Amino acid sequence: MTLLEMPLPVFLAWWGLVGLLVGSFLNVAIHRHSIEGESISKPRRSRCPSCKTTLTWRENIPLFSWLVQRGRCRTCGWRIPLRYPLVEALNAGAWVWIASRAFPEQWAVGLVQCVVVSALIVATFVDFDCFEIPDEVSIGGLVAAPILSFVLPELHRGGVLVAWLDGTSQLDPSRRAALTSALAGMAVGAGILWLIGWVGSRIYGRDAMGLGDVKLLGAGGGFVGPGAVLVALMIGALAASVFGLVNILRYAFLVRARNRRRGRRRGFGHAFATGRVAGRYLPFGPFLALGIAVVLLAWPQIEPYLHFVPR
């Protein structure tokens, strides 16, 4: 029995396990990039970041080891951050979701989407750690998107530019339309963010947008096309505003609690002003990655809502 002949539930269970394994590899990539600056290939065996003990295979099973060991290193008792199983579960969940819709007819499109989502997960957590998006993800995406779009035009199925070039009812985009959609998506994604950054730096007198964000949205646009990349930016900006406000409030309540503990009679206005300064610095990359992932994985669900726009 080949993979493509497997019954869907069997395939999804197997693919979910592969997603967990890849997720644990993503953890290694994130950790090495953020903290140690080591290459991914050495040392070959995983180690506990705290006591440097090489992990046995039993301690290295994605998700399950964390659950069995109740989130602690067996040797030194170091509390393994919730992020490790979270990244594994997130990657596996996304992979199963993608496969459930792409398998078996659109397996190649599904495979590309799985790789793109895994790369976005890496970019998200590295950016949270060190305010930097790895070039392997952003530049890698900028190079891969037009090539893959030409090889696999179905990647741009449902895109607005493809519909315009090929005719609206076209389900299988032509290579020419898919490549055009990829290049236009890259130009629109990178261009609009660069423009926003340029205007922002004129208004605030400091760099408002990192070049990493510009490259990331450009790469995302190469996979989703020029229409969807604008929707991705809107989703990202909205998510960043909500999360940013929550973050500021979190700091504000911490400051207020401290003021009360020390018996200072200061209103919430003071706490909020302090919280605004402390909670302002958030990376934008994770929210862009979220927006790109949402339009990549749910475009057929989103697109009908956009039809109120007159064509």
Ligand SMILES: [Zn+2]
């Ligand atoms: Zn340890």
